[in-house]
Amino acid sequence: MAIISFSHVYKTYPGEVTALSEISLDIREGELIFLAGPSGAGKSTLLKLIAGIERPSGGVLQVSGQDMRKVNRTTLPFLRRKLGLILQQHRLLNDRHVLANVMMPLIVSGTDLRVASQRAEVALERVGLSAKAAALPMTLSGGEQQRVSIARAIVHKPRIILADEPTANLDRDSGKLVTDMLAAFNAAGVTCVMSTHDERLLRGADRVVQLSHGRIIAMQSAGSEVGV
């Protein structure tokens, strides 16, 4: 059963710039998928389409049973609450301490503050940052900020985690730590879609989708490779 389904999806930006073309891809629940390819291949755009940050210009995209063409300002927030987003730039709020940042997905969905705080502490513990709960994000290293970002992405127990280059700007050890964490969440049943251009990270994936110039050029399942 596909939790994310692309069918002949394309995305163009004003000025006839084609970011994605003829994307057909089914992502099953519980899969760990890597989107690989060089910069400008369309990895981030594909993740943005799933998160509803961008709209497909054509084709059909379904996320968690919802047709993204029909999603509007009212329904999009409820879809996003099923997602955990890990962004390359972390996008943590620097005027709030780490715990408050991690609590955010729970707060926006109306969870009681005390419950949100307890769950955020658990999430921080899972990423090994309990001691930094009261710190401001800007005082943390890049790797630590990314781990806060991961804690924020998992705190509300999402069905899907979308990670856009989560290891970019991190040293090798921090990168390994981050991918191991995401693999652990995936092992717990969460669907993970991760973009990367670091080939070393691709080994643990269920599937690797190779993108180039906005097209899928190859799809490699664990143990096999399929050209497109």
Added chain:
Amino acid sequence: MNWLREHHLALRSALARLRAAPGSFVFNVLVIALALILPLAGLTLLDNLRPLSHALPVEPEISLFLSVDTTRERARAIGDELHAAATSAGLAVKVDFIPREKALDALKTRAGLNEVVAALGTNPLPDAYIVRLAGRGDPAASQRFEQLADSYRQLAAVDTVQLDAAWVRRLVALMRLAEVALWLVAAALAGVVLAVVFNTIRLQVITQTEEIAVTRLLGATDSFVSRPFYYMGGLLGLCSGALALLGVVGALTLLNAPVAELAGLYGASFRLAPLDVRSTAMLLLASTGLGVTGALLSVWQVLRH
């Protein structure tokens, strides 16, 4: 319960944002309070003057003072002539005779005049009549009433005739005009308040663009994003309204001493009172409403992009 929690959270968020920049908030409150203080002061003044104007006779009234040497029999007989003249002019009137003794008693009861009257020795006041037009609001009757006053001036034994309604009508008309003018000024200044709140909230939204973008990515609805700004607008309006009302009360306190002194010179006691609790609550509600409306317009304008 969830609804209550969301509003509690929004209020906390708004207060946190105000605490983060208290100087800016205080300055904006001052600006809005200054815009509000003029219409509030005007409303308070009108509220004080309205009971006075209502106590004054608005219906046309003629006061006739007879010659001092007129005998009581002749004075009483003139009453019939006054009725007859009014009837022939097609006017229904009420005629009251005021004997000079009664007028003197009334004068004595006025503060500070008892000794003056006693010093005179004799009663210097004449017998008098008050003729009132029965029914009001008919301009043609008012005009005929003025002609009736002219005809009374021709009567023998009548010394002075005063038509007393005109100045009262002018005062009432003036107060109505002042009230309308005040509402127009209030409407213009409400526009100023809206503009100030609009701009303040717009800047606040722009400052928090990143936070708004992140919370939206995490699943925040438009209501969740907007609500703290509505509270900020409401708090701006409420604090400004309260400050403006305090300013008016302060001004009244300063004015009351000279006003009481002036009223005392006319043998009256008069104090300017602040607006009652109901009016105060209504005005605070209105200023809060203006703040929320300004925030609504601003958030809608900024967030729709």
